[in-house]
Amino acid sequence: MDDNAFIEIKKEYDDFYRDLLRQGKLPLRNTGRGFWGHAIAEEIYSAFKRLNLQKSKSFVDLGSGDGKVVLIASLFCKRAVGIEMDNELHQKALEIQRKLSIPNAIFYNNDFFAHSISEFDVVFTYPDAPMERGLEKKLLNELNGKLIHYGHHFHPLQLKKEHSFFINGDLFTVYSR
Numbered sequence: 001m002d003d004n005a006f007i008e009i010k011k012e013y014d015d016f017y018r019d020l021l022r023q024g025k026l027p028l029r030n031t032g033r034g035f036w037g038h039a040i041a042e043e044i045y046s047a048f049k050r051l052n053l054q055k056s057k058s059f060v061d062l063g064s065g066d067g068k069v070v071l072i073a074s075l076f077c078k079r080a081v082g083i084e085m086d087n088e089l090h091q092k093a094l095e096i097q098r099k100l101s102i103p104n105a106i107f108y109n110n111d112f113f114a115h116s117i118s119e120f121d122v123v124f125t126y127p128d129a130p131m132e133r134g135l136e137k138k139l140l141n142e143l144n145g146k147l148i149h150y151g152h153h154f155h156p157l158q159l160k161k162e163h164s165f166f167i168n169g170d171l172f173t174v175y176s177r
């Protein structure tokens, strides 16, 4: 894997969060229908290595926030997609993608419920709402690959748990249909 490319991505996001803090803002907020909190770059990169993400061709992050997870996934997969309804976060994802000239990431600024996920090898979620509010139903209908779930909260109840592991105390769980 290209550790230098990862370091460049991480630097852009560290700068973004530092700028927000300088303006007295936290790098987390309500986005209207959801809530933005960001994944930890090193944890995501380590988890994707451990999961051999390079063996998967396509990846989608449902609720991709500022795009960090998608840009890290683009180092492993041919096609990395992010869907985020908040326009400001979407624009930040595009800005960093352009700055780093990453060609194989695609960002959509809309509701992930409007997109089919059946074609993706890997679906990622760092959820901001309980799964029974619709996401688990969507996964039960459309998931053909694996789900990588990040965090201790809002786990699916009906998908099949394959395995899980901790990185720095944060939980990664892999599910299938």
Ligand SMILES: C[S@@+](CC[C@H](N)C(=O)[O-])C[C@H]1O[C@@H](n2cnc3c(N)ncnc32)[C@H](O)[C@@H]1O
Pocket (backbone or CB within 6 Å): 031, 033, 034, 035, 036, 037, 038, 039, 061, 062, 063, 064, 065, 066, 067, 068, 069, 083, 084, 085, 086, 089, 110, 111, 112, 113, 125, 126, 127, 128
């Ligand atoms: C906890 S954040 C995770 C951000 C990113 N995946 C990460 O790990 O850094 C959840 C994001 O999902 C977005 N979101 C929630 N429901 C959504 C929906 N139905 N369609 C698109 N985005 C959604 C929120 O706006 C928020 O940015």
